[in-house]
Amino acid sequence: MPANEAPWSWPELAAVILSRELADHEVGSPGGSRSEIPLAAARLAQLTHAPNLAIITSAAGFVANMVGKPWSPLFHSTMDWRNVYAGTEAVLPSSGVFHTRRDWFFAGALQVDGYGNINLSRIRLKDGSEMRGPGAAGLAYSSTMARRFFIYMHEHSRRSFVETLDYRTAIGFGDGPGSRQKLGLRGGGPALVISPRGVMDFDERTLRLRLRSVHQGQSVEELVDNTGCTLIVPRTVPWTMPPSDQELAVLRRQVDRGGVLRH
């Protein structure tokens, strides 16, 4: 993992960057392998630029909005009972969780490839054995149906950014342009990949992973060296826009007073 000398932690930076991607009036679900990061991103968006954004707790249907409400701590377990009182105004029945539109959702992954397809199922180890991941959860569904999705990777290495997945659990842009249309998939596919090294999006024409910015303290060369899949690198790559004073103040005073994202 690259060293981090910035005055904010990697989860804090991830929450701030992801919050900027969420627009007012959207409906989405935070999920993935450290769901407090996307949950913080969504609450931060509500409290800065998207006051009408609705958060649906992934697979439990708590519909929440933090605007004008007392702060509430972030919890590791997404369905923690205390989340029912964290800005929740209504609870969907379990079937309603899958009948409600999603403008976005978040995915973690064991592996991601250059078209944003992801693996959460199994990794082939060097000795030929297989390591099981947690499984698809609902990501095969939401990658098919949600308008867009964001992938956050806690590790940026040649083991996690790969040319060929060991298993395709959820579909991004499939085999490239035309794949999603041919299969009749509803949503638009992956919009963004964020890692501790940088931010990536997808080229509009080729749908290939493209470097958008590198975080301060990281370098383009190191990032590319640690990427095992095809990556479009523009001639100039800007720094990731750091958290503003206002974003950091709202994040630390209203969203994450307990500092869950700093530990």
Place this chain on the structure above:
Amino acid sequence: MMERTSKQAQVQDALAWLRDGAIVAIGGSLFHNKPMSLVREIARRGVRDLVVVAVTQASIDVDLLVAAGCVAEVRVPYLGLEHHGLALNFRRHAATGRIRVWDCDETQVIAGMEAAAKNLPSGWTKTGVGTDLPHSNPDLKAVADPFTGEPMIAVPAIQPDIALLHATRGDRWGNLAYAGYPFSDVLIAEATHRCGGKVIASVDELVPASEFAADPFYADIAHILVDAVVEAPWGAHPCSSHGNYQYDDAHLARYQQHARAGEDAMAQWLAEHVTTSPTHDAYLDRFLTPTLLAALRREIYARQ
């Protein structure tokens, strides 16, 4: 006049229906509403070759059954211990070929359960189109929509022989009420009952039937779907009974330490928590102190 039949049961009698090789559906989700006293009793009885279905997410419930050697096949969309990490017993048993894994997404398990609940042969989803799921799981069939021709995935009806649920309260007729979220327990009860399986619920509290009759909107699951109600105070421990008490995070962390240390440590954990605590009452007396119980309740009432 004939007497109505009570469904209140002792755990041994309720689980007498459970045979080796049965398809078992487990309710709740992640660390919530898991019928852990029933799970421990199954491990204690040494039942073998179960096909375990979680609707939709599982944690220590399925990992413990795998560690105890009760499981032949896992049908679970997400199996992990959330912030404590991956399900390590599951991982070990899968790596060494001791269990089969039926790869699936939440919506595929739901489609299979909905099909069973409606007495249909299969349910259809869009989920899984363009992924490896239908390649590694032969039960997920690529099909074409007869109207548009577009690619879909068909899932066969999942017909549990037995369903294990945990509710906050129940009465002797089998009505069940949840203080918090019932997750997908209603669907599990519908599917299992419709295909002739048995629905067994543990409840924190067995209350007088008049509590349910006084308010028909109180019950989340109607008695006609339930075959046995087992009184098990704190019966979800170390998981939460959603809205009634919290999950015991320190206990879950200790479980994971043993799982991480390997099979011998895990066997020792099972001996301590399952084998040598022969009943749920013995388990309660040994592992749940009044101080701990107060703490698990306190977090339910803590609000900003």
